[in-house]
Amino acid sequence: MSTATPNASSDVLDFVVHKANGLKGLVDTGLQSLPRQYIQPPERRLHASQVISQESIPIIDVSNWDDPQLVESIFEAASKWGFFQIINHGIPQEILDHLQDAAHGFFGLPNEERKKFWKGKSPTDTAFLATSFTPLKEKVLEWKDYLSFRYIPGDEKSQTLWPSVCKDPVLDYMKRVEMVIKKLLELLLTKLNVREIDKEKEYALMGSLTINLNYYPHCPNPELVTGVGCHSDISSITVLLQDDIGGLYVRGIEEDSWIHIPPVNGALVINIGDVLQIMSNDQYKSIEHRVVANGSKNRVSVPIFVNPGPDALIGPLPEVLETGAAPRYKPILFSDYFSYFFSKGHDGKNSINYAKI
Numbered sequence: 001m002s003t004a005t006p007n008a009s010s011d012v013l014d015f016v017v018h019k020a021n022g023l024k025g026l027v028d029t030g031l032q033s034l035p036r037q038y039i040q041p042p043e044r045r046l047h048a049s050q051v052i053s054q055e056s057i058p059i060i061d062v063s064n065w066d067d068p069q070l071v072e073s074i075f076e077a078a079s080k081w082g083f084f085q086i087i088n089h090g091i092p093q094e095i096l097d098h099l100q101d102a103a104h105g106f107f108g109l110p111n112e113e114r115k116k117f118w119k120g121k122s123p124t125d126t127a128f129l130a131t132s133f134t135p136l137k138e139k140v141l142e143w144k145d146y147l148s149f150r151y152i153p154g155d156e157k158s159q160t161l162w163p164s165v166c167k168d169p170v171l172d173y174m175k176r177v178e179m180v181i182k183k184l185l186e187l188l189l190t191k192l193n194v195r196e197i198d199k200e201k202e203y204a205l206m207g208s209l210t211i212n213l214n215y216y217p218h219c220p221n222p223e224l225v226t227g228v229g230c231h232s233d234i235s236s237i238t239v240l241l242q243d244d245i246g247g248l249y250v251r252g253i254e255e256d257s258w259i260h261i262p263p264v265n266g267a268l269v270i271n272i273g274d275v276l277q278i279m280s281n282d283q284y285k286s287i288e289h290r291v292v293a294n295g296s297k298n299r300v301s302v303p304i305f306v307n308p309g310p311d312a313l314i315g316p317l318p319e320v321l322e323t324g325a326a327p328r329y330k331p332i333l334f335s336d337y338f339s340y341f342f343s344k345g346h347d348g349k350n351s352i353n354y355a356k357i
């Protein structure tokens with residue numbers, strides 16, 4: 001291949017990050033053994049003994065959004081697990097398939113084509129390619145690249161600059177999934193005594209949408225690395241499409257136990273993020289999750305982080321405090337919380353302490 005192969009361990013960060021080849025570029029050099037930058041200390045690896053198979057997160061049929069039982073099922077799943085899958089959401093399978101094909105299509109492009117979109121060099125600030133989580137701040141890199149889009153409805157000027165292999169599949173999906181996001185938030189907020197999501201609340205719940213195409217290349221020693229380290233999302237909710245490979249684990253109720261989220265064809269995985277935990281004053285909880293790498297297959301997943309607008313002030317909702325409950329969080333500007341989250345490596349549920357009183 002045309003790009004020089006890193007030949008010393010110290011060259012890896014330079015090759016992957018500074019030279020914009022990403023992890024995919026590194027794996028494509030024909031990697032036989034794992035560079036030390038990717039080897040996690042034992043306490044950050046998932047061990048088989050920690051995985052429990054007796055429990056599973058709920059799968060909820062949302063074919064009738066007006067079914068009074070639905071709000072109860074969603075509330076129960078969100079309160080108990082912070083995670084659930086939805087089926088029969090109305091988004092055609094073809095749109096989901098095209099989205100996954102688009103992720104494989106982008107990461108299958110020649111290195112030189114992909115790197116045009118590397119963070120800081122991309123022709124538009126609404127689409128960029130990156131690796132790991134915060135590679136310049138992490139002790140050990142995560143086994144993942146991702147292409148990230150900021151979705152602004154109707155922003156054709158910047159969208160024409162998106163990689164052509166992804167643009168239409170991403171936009172087709174976003175147009176369809178918006179309704180699902182609104183319905184989920186409506187139901188989750190109903191149980192917090194919020195009768196109507198007005199413009200201000202809408203901005204605080206979903207004022208900014210980010211969609212990532214995550215790519216986890218096959219790994220020579222999957223048990224030594226992490227695809228994504230333990231974290232909770234900072235979003236209000238996250239809507240995730242995963243392929244049929246598996247590898248996403250969520251923290252169980254028992255001490256240090258982890259539950260696999262099995263791929264279900266056509267389903268979307270929904271999880272509560274820190275923002276909804278804060279707004280609900282802990283009635284909903286954002287739950288830690290992690291991703292394990294695969295030894296033979298290239299996994300893709302597509303999360304949408306339903307985030308507040310950057311200027312939104314996030315704190316416990318007045319409707320939640322009406323009962324006289326003491327607020328557990330102080331109001332924070334979402335852009336400050338966002339910067340804090342990205343100022344360090346993944347560290348479980350520690351970020352939310354930033355907002356605690």
Ligand SMILES: O=C(O)CCC(=O)C(=O)O
Pocket residue numbers: 214228233240242247248289290291301302303
């Ligand atoms: O790839 C997955 O299944 C989950 C990814 C994830 O947790 C994230 O991007 O925040």
Ligand SMILES: [Fe+2]
Pocket residue numbers: 231232233289
């Ligand atoms: Fe996540």
